Amino acid sequence: xxxxxxxxxxxxxxxxxxxxxxxxxxxxxxxxxxxxxxxxxxxxxxxxxxxxxxxxxxxxxxxxxxxxxxxxxxxxxxxxxxxxxxxxxxxxxxxxxxxxxxxxxxxxxxxxxxxxxxxxxxxxxxxxxxxxxxx
Numbered sequence: 001x002x003x004x005x006x007x008x009x010x011x012x013x014x015x016x017x018x019x020x021x022x023x024x025x026x027x028x029x030x031x032x033x034x035x036x037x038x039x040x041x042x043x044x045x046x047x048x049x050x051x052x053x054x055x056x057x058x059x060x061x062x063x064x065x066x067x068x069x070x071x072x073x074x075x076x077x078x079x080x081x082x083x084x085x086x087x088x089x090x091x092x093x094x095x096x097x098x099x100x101x102x103x104x105x106x107x108x109x110x111x112x113x114x115x116x117x118x119x120x121x122x123x124x125x126x127x128x129x130x131x132x133x134x135x
Contacts, residue, residue: 066130069123073116082134087113095135102128 071080077087084090093102106124109115116124 061130061133062126063130066126069119069127070130073119073123074127077113090131091134093134094132097132099125099128099132102131 070078074087074090077085078090079085079087082089082091082093097105103121103124105113106116106119106128107121119127
């Protein structure tokens, strides 16, 4: 009986985890959809660069691209949901650091965080633009 209850509980946890979070993701998806439409409209294939350059002006951020880079390079220490882990939470990092400061931290490290040499300059800028919006 205990095994059955444990299996049901585990299954429920997995289903709820797969469903994702709340409204914050919906807003990010809308931003990403707008970026995708812009990318398809010009046909140049340079929409991602355009999206990241607009981020400095506060217009759009390539959310999907930034999240992908974050998951591959940052989530193991800072948590998959920006909630922290071995490293500090990044859910409000934009209220403390600008995008330029975040790039510097990624590339050069800070405190216990080592430099992230495996992250390209372009990916560091992409993630920094995205994180700088987290306030």
